[in-house]
Amino acid sequence: MGRLPLLLVILVLAAVLMPSAILMAVLMVPSLVVYVIDRNPHRYFTVTIGLPNFCGVLPPLMDLWERGQTFDGAFNAIADPWNMMIAYGAAGLGWVLYLGTPIFVSSYLNISTDGKIKSIRRYQDDLIDAWGNGVKQSTNIAPVEEMEAHEQDVS
DSSP states (O other), rough: OOHHHHHHHHHHHHHHHHHHHHOOOOOOOOHHHHHHHHHOOHHHHHHHHHHHHHHHHHHHHHHHHHSSOOOOHHHHHHHOOHHHHHHHHHHOOOOOOOHHHHHHHHHHHHHHHHHHHHHHHHHHHHHHHHHHHHHGGOOOOOOOHHHHHHHHHHO
């Protein structure tokens, strides 16, 4: 029941604004493809591609609305290579964001973690200088498998 009202609204709007629907159907192809292949329940990939793609479709859509809702205007907007390039280029920018963000974040986290490790090691060296080697001890922790086996033997 959740998607049915939305589908009905989209169908009514497509029937009333047919030239706009045709224009959007052609220029929003990258978003439609991503919607089909995106399996994440939150649809992050679809949103990341769809929003820039929609922003790229807005200029020809606004031109169509200013000049009147005509099929001739819609087909002229579709035939204009600049409109196609802007809409598909915006979707491409979404692809770059989606694929590049994890690389950027992992690089940042690696650099941040390395800095924290160096800071902790400096602090440890300061403690050893202040208190001597007596504060430095190695931990001899058994692997998890051995601990679980020991817990099963006890019970």
